[in-house]
Amino acid sequence: MAARGAIRRGFSTATDPVTAVREFSEAIAQEDIALIVFFCSFSFDLNVLEPELRRAFDGLHVIGCTTAGEIAPIGYLDGAITGFSIASSHCRAVSTGIENLSQFQMSDGHAVTQTLISSMSEKGLALDPKDTFAMLLIDGKSGNEEVVLAAIHLLMDMVPLLGGSAGDNMSLTGAFVYFDGAFHRDAALLTVIKIRAPFRIVKCQHxxxxxxxxxxxxxxxxxxxxxxxxxxxxxxxxxxxxxxxxxxxxxxxxxxxxxxxxxxxxxxxxxxxxxxxxxxxxxxxxxxxxxxxxxxxxEAILPNLAALFQSVRAEIGPPTLIIGFDCIHRGLALEQTQSKRLAGELLAANNVIGFSTYGEQFGGMHLNQTFTAVAIGAPYDIE
Incomplete structure (x- = not known):
């Protein structure tokens, strides 16, 4: 049976949170969803958006964060919600939240890592770098990305890791990460994703x-x-x-x-x-x-980004989904050169879903002004 429809991408540009969630949920709807990931504008009324997300995706594994701009199926957007769903036939995922980042200790990271490993083991799942990667979403105003990465080194020794620092539309007041049905400030979320598809963790900078x-x-x-x-x-x-x-x-x-x-x-x-x-x-x-x-x-951003996508296609074929974390300063640089629309078209052509970040994670490094991503190829057929 072909894996058609195992990964579904969607978005909404509606400013009303109720309408936005409805349009987004309709776009990514499918039976037996294992994981939903979304990225939403900080401009939404989160007090309205939060219960709507709970209602629309009741009982499902949903994670996400606020942004400094969104990358949707049509390219760069501002003021939108975008994301994707993956069917349980092709994905298993476990998440653990980290709260009170301002008081984060190395021992907290060790505990989070052990919790994730134990949760995967209880589900009979092994952390195999051939089919498993980790994703970190973290409050981009916390200032604790480096400490968190250092504290979860055990996990990074087992599987590749990437991620992005959540944004707040450059208000610099504090971003939110969504897990357990609620938006959390001064928080992070570590998710391990096991997927039945070829994938590569990649990055580029100009x-x-x-x-x-x-x-x-x-x-x-x-x-x-x-x-x-x-x-x-x-x-x-x-x-x-x-x-x-x-x-x-x-x-x-x-x-x-x-x-x-x-x-x-x-x-x-x-x-x-x-x-x-x-x-x-x-x-x-x-x-x-x-x-x-x-x-x-x-150096020119567009040729640099195009070369990255060409290398991805050479390795795993046309990507079904690329989860992309793109530094806010890259978007500003594209605006200065009036090439953001062209860059957005390039992202859309390669099925990128993601957001403009306050920083990017790649392995054990917290980076700036890079594009980090996990590129996922066509899901394997179900045996």
Whole structure:
């Protein structure tokens, strides 16, 4: 029996939460659903959206989060809800929520990992990297992504992991993760998905490090805030290096002129979140005194993304679904070059469902200004 319809994608652009949930649920409806994943705009009234989601998907395994923009079957959207369902014939999934991230300890991560492994074992399921991956959804304002990833290393040693930091439409007040029928702030959700289809965990970025360097000379690592670069006020020194007025520092500038660190032989972005009146800069990723930051050189996003999808197709064939976590700064960069519509069409052509994030997870790394994804090929026939 062919696996036709085992994965169904859908979305709604309705601003009314009741209508949006109804249209979304109709789009992904199928018999015997094992997992539903959704990504929704922070602009929805979550007090209305939450009970509607419970009513529409009563008794089903439903997870999701708020966003800084959505990736739907028609490309980039703002103010929508999008997601997918997978039939139980081709998917088994177990989730464990993590609350009170602001008080998170390494031991909490160990407990979560053990709970997931035990839950899978109770269902007679093995954590096999050939058919299993893990997905992390986490409050992007928590500032605890690196700690959580370090604490769940045991799971990452067993299966590949990816994920995204939930957003709040750049209001920077706090994002929500949905599990157990409710939206949770200051929370994360770790899900293990076992799937009867070929898949690959992939990532790409359109930035490389230059030779222009700045040293973090005063910082508050816990708050991801830098006060001085090269012993100068951080915002002023960053603006000087970019040759822009300090008063013009805003997300569009941060996305166009990011900073990077070199870890091993690879460059990783450290995206700036905001500039503050005291001259400091806050970041979306871990930062510390003594770190050497390099100004990034930008390459074209579209060819870079197209090459990623070509490699996916070469490995697993045309993707039935790609769950994509796309940094909000990539979307801002596309807007600056007036190429966001073309990028959205490329995402739609490759069946990407996802959202604009405040950070991306790939293995044990918390990243910025990348596109991380799990690409899922055509589901295997049922034997």
């Amino acid at each position: 930035l490389v490090g230059s030779e222009m360097r700045m040293v973090v000379t005063r910082a508050d690592p816990l708050k991801r805030k830098v006060f001085e670069l090269n012993a100068e006020p951080a915002a002023r020194e960053y603006a000087r290096a970019q040759n822009v007025p300090e008063c013009m520092l805003a997300p569009a500038v941060f996305s166009a002129f990011p900073l990077m660190v070199k870890v091993g032989g690879d460059f990783h972005v450290r995206s700036i979140q905001a500039a503050h009146e005291d001259g400091s800069l806050s970041f979306f990723c871990a930062i510390d005194e003594g770190v050497v930051l390099r100004l990034a050189r930008t």
